[in-house]
Amino acid sequence: MINLDVIQLSRLQFGLTALYHFLFVPLTIGLAVLLAIMESVYVMTNREIWRQMTQFWGLLFGINFAMGVATGITMEFQFGTNWAYYSHYVGDIFGAPLAIEGLMAFFLEATFVGLFFFGWDRLSKTAHLATTWLVAIGSNLSAFWILVANAWMQNPVGSQFNYQTMRMELTSFYDVIFNPVAQSKFVHTVSACYVTGAVFVMAVSAYYLLRNRHHDLAKRSITVAASFGLASALSVVVLGDESGYTITQNQKMKLAAIEAMWETDPPPAGFVVFGIPDLATHQNKYELKIPWALGFIATRTIDTPLPGIKDLVALAESRIQRGMVAYRALSHLRQMKDHPDPQTLALFEQYQNDLGYGLLLKRYTPSVIDATLDQIRQAAWDTVPNITPLFWSFRVMVGIGFTLIALFTTAFYLAARRRILQNRWFLKLSFLALPLPWIAAELGWIVSEHGRQPWAIEGILPTYLGVSSVTTAQVWLSLMGFVVFYTLLAIVDVFLMIKYIKLGPIQRIA
Amino acid sequence: MIHQLIDYETLSLIWWALIGVLLMGFAIMDGFDMGLAILLPFTTKTDIERRIVINCIAPVWESNQVWFILGGGAIFAAWPLVYAAAFSGFYSAMFCILFALILRPVGFKYRSKVPHATWRSIWDVALFLGGFIPTFVFGIAFGNIFHGIPFHFDDSLQSFYTGNFWDLFTPFPLFCGLLSVCLFTMQGSTYLALKTEDPVAARARIAGIQAALLVIIFFTIGWIWLKNGWVPGYQLVERINPHASSNPLAKTVESAVDAWLHNYERYHWIWLAPLLGYGGATLTAYFLLLKHPGKAFITSSFAQIGVIATAGLSLFPFILPSSSHPNSSLIVWDSSSSHMTLFLMLVAVIIFLPPTLLYTAWVFRVMRGKVTAQDVQTNKQMY
Numbered sequence: 001m002i003n004l005d006v007i008q009l010s011r012l013q014f015g016l017t018a019l020y021h022f023l024f025v026p027l028t029i030g031l032a033v034l035l036a037i038m039e040s041v042y043v044m045t046n047r048e049i050w051r052q053m054t055q056f057w058g059l060l061f062g063i064n065f066a067m068g069v070a071t072g073i074t075m076e077f078q079f080g081t082n083w084a085y086y087s088h089y090v091g092d093i094f095g096a097p098l099a100i101e102g103l104m105a106f107f108l109e110a111t112f113v114g115l116f117f118f119g120w121d122r123l124s125k126t127a128h129l130a131t132t133w134l135v136a137i138g139s140n141l142s143a144f145w146i147l148v149a150n151a152w153m154q155n156p157v158g159s160q161f162n163y164q165t166m167r168m169e170l171t172s173f174y175d176v177i178f179n180p181v182a183q184s185k186f187v188h189t190v191s192a193c194y195v196t197g198a199v200f201v202m203a204v205s206a207y208y209l210l211r212n213r214h215h216d217l218a219k220r221s222i223t224v225a226a227s228f229g230l231a232s233a234l235s236v237v238v239l240g241d242e243s244g245y246t247i248t249q250n251q252k253m254k255l256a257a258i259e260a261m262w263e264t265d266p267p268p269a270g271f272v273v274f275g276i277p278d279l280a281t282h283q284n285k286y287e288l289k290i291p292w293a294l295g296f297i298a299t300r301t302i303d304t305p306l307p308g309i310k311d312l313v314a315l316a317e318s319r320i321q322r323g324m325v326a327y328r329a330l331s332h333l334r335q336m337k338d339h340p341d342p343q344t345l346a347l348f349e350q351y352q353n354d355l356g357y358g359l360l361l362k363r364y365t366p367s368v369i370d371a372t373l374d375q376i377r378q379a380a381w382d383t384v385p386n387i388t389p390l391f392w393s394f395r396v397m398v399g400i401g402f403t404l405i406a407l408f409t410t411a412f413y414l415a416a417r418r419r420i421l422q423n424r425w426f427l428k429l430s431f432l433a434l435p436l437p438w439i440a441a442e443l444g445w446i447v448s449e450h451g452r453q454p455w456a457i458e459g460i461l462p463t464y465l466g467v468s469s470v471t472t473a474q475v476w477l478s479l480m481g482f483v484v485f486y487t488l489l490a491i492v493d494v495f496l497m498i499k500y501i502k503l504g505p506i507q508r509i510a
Numbered sequence: 511m512i513h514q515l516i517d518y519e520t521l522s523l524i525w526w527a528l529i530g531v532l533l534m535g536f537a538i539m540d541g542f543d544m545g546l547a548i549l550l551p552f553t554t555k556t557d558i559e560r561r562i563v564i565n566c567i568a569p570v571w572e573s574n575q576v577w578f579i580l581g582g583g584a585i586f587a588a589w590p591l592v593y594a595a596a597f598s599g600f601y602s603a604m605f606c607i608l609f610a611l612i613l614r615p616v617g618f619k620y621r622s623k624v625p626h627a628t629w630r631s632i633w634d635v636a637l638f639l640g641g642f643i644p645t646f647v648f649g650i651a652f653g654n655i656f657h658g659i660p661f662h663f664d665d666s667l668q669s670f671y672t673g674n675f676w677d678l679f680t681p682f683p684l685f686c687g688l689l690s691v692c693l694f695t696m697q698g699s700t701y702l703a704l705k706t707e708d709p710v711a712a713r714a715r716i717a718g719i720q721a722a723l724l725v726i727i728f729f730t731i732g733w734i735w736l737k738n739g740w741v742p743g744y745q746l747v748e749r750i751n752p753h754a755s756s757n758p759l760a761k762t763v764e765s766a767v768d769a770w771l772h773n774y775e776r777y778h779w780i781w782l783a784p785l786l787g788y789g790g791a792t793l794t795a796y797f798l799l800l801k802h803p804g805k806a807f808i809t810s811s812f813a814q815i816g817v818i819a820t821a822g823l824s825l826f827p828f829i830l831p832s833s834s835h836p837n838s839s840l841i842v843w844d845s846s847s848s849h850m851t852l853f854l855m856l857v858a859v860i861i862f863l864p865p866t867l868l869y870t871a872w873v874f875r876v877m878r879g880k881v882t883a884q885d886v887q888t889n890k891q892m893y
Contacts, residue, residue, distance in 0.1 A: 062619060077597060080597025088590050094586075099855060103583075111573035468601070492616065499624075
């Protein structure tokens, strides 16, 4: 009944397309805001160079934007094509922010982006500036609604299971929007997008300065990027810390896995800087630890213990057992249809918060309630995400975050002292930093979404239950289609980007 | 709670109408730029002409495409079961549409960025396919809904589709696909005629008149098809409680020969819908003949509304009938989201749709006027 190939392939397809989409989104959001800033300077100072800058970076923005839109269309429909049961199970809550994103954010962004490109000669300066800001605001609002939806997957608040419809249903939209995970995720993610935009502008400008081309444009652009980038990079780390704090509240297992924290240490727990997690013996080899650090960051106290993986697995085991009770009560309720027996209903209501844990058993025994102790133990260990990639993704991401802060601080200092243009080693370094924000963003996505496994919705719906009942051949075909299409598009995109960066501002092809 | 201001039955009905309105918005707005892409190879002879055609919609097509994306989001939010069963059932067809749609953003943006002739003709083909394939496949999917789709639910409401991709291509759905292509081509031709000068405009008018006549012919054949029971419909055996929680397993449905026309026998006012379809298409041909493309765009838009409403009203209350297990069919009263979600989404539509329509109209006003060969050659911003 459960087709492992379809599950693995669907996950691979969703993961690859999401990671690919997320190559273009950060640059769109970051550049949109930078364009709005540059054009604001143009309107305020009336200096022609700032208009040229806006148009030049706008051209590169456009090439990237097209890819973001092209790869975004498929994201919204993949929930239906590949994750049909997920869509049914949580669509009542999850669908709303996606629809509102289209209605209030993407409409705004997409409608005004056309005017941004084609309205230069048709609009007054202020009207065009307003257009550019609306594109920037629209793209940020888009990010907000998508992250509200995503945050609900991490921390499913404001909702309840309805046994009659067999799905989660909304109980408070206020809770869904003001989900603390959504708040910290939104600021952390958009700041990372701003950093991406800033690094892009800085790297391309550095390239021009090294080649002694487009001096006027490059020196102004690099100054804007340095200041904007520094503020954003600081915000990424501060809000990254806030994200860490919020997951301590609701995704203890994710935190423990990121930290490869097998045991519950006496508080405050230490931060493992380096180590090789050994999945067989449940220990870390060659561990290098900063005492107390993690306890402070994650709990902001010195006496709250952080539960380790082994204790959390034991907890999961008891929740699975309660989930079996909930599942049995649910089966009875489904048979009674419109006339539920109040006793069964009360039993279900008492245990329903653990229903999702009961569902973890479905891959071992379809009827759930006849699971053996051994199967329960196995299912409990399934709640531990894939430790090694999480451990390393997180550390590399944080490392890049601090590297970029150092880079922007130096850039800001050099720009303030008006020495940035002479500093060839620094310009080279800035150019080499180009891939860093993308690597960090993709790793951040892996930490967040791979770290959510085995859940599609934390504690509610295991990922493997969410798939559609499609055939392996179908998913292979669509996956191959994506690989071929996206590879070709990536080549075209990079080719055009390089071509237009080399061409530089002003020169255009008719 | 505040959401109980409107009862569940009314909300379900409102959302049925709203999804219809979004579909119509999609057909009117995205319809004209899909249609224009279909016309691209047939109305142009030179690269300059092709650039004129592309630049007619270059500033607005992105905004138009949001109607499609919003339609998907709204179906997800308002009818999660429909979203789940239809898109997983139509898996391969859906990916045909999605891959074709991917070609559009990059096609518009990248085509004129390199002056090489082969490069440009490759993207021209891509743009044509990006318009033609989704339009054709939408029509085919719609036609299959009339036939019923082989799907069912188990007790946990997991949906199972038991047909295969090639089953979708039977005569009636293929025919609906052609109708859909003609509708969007007609819509695209009116906009193209409005935004260009001769000779492109003249070609657009001729194409538009042909498309409008085909719409009238196909619409009539479709009607005869249903009237004679060659595509049997479905009907509810007993009325179900529209206030109960959505559960698609609690009703009995049977197949009946001309069930898709029952609503037209029962409620005479809904004849307005097919009338609008016929009237709209006829007037479109007429106005194009008189060289009034602006008026033709409006009447063509009414034709889109008329045809979509005709289809929706004949299916009502069915959204997605099941041919293999009719009792698993999805209808307006048992596929909706919860009372609270429907209410909340309605509030969101009331707040956000009017300003969206206003600023969209403003953007069209700013970008008004014809696109000429001179614009394309001198304006550096153009594609």
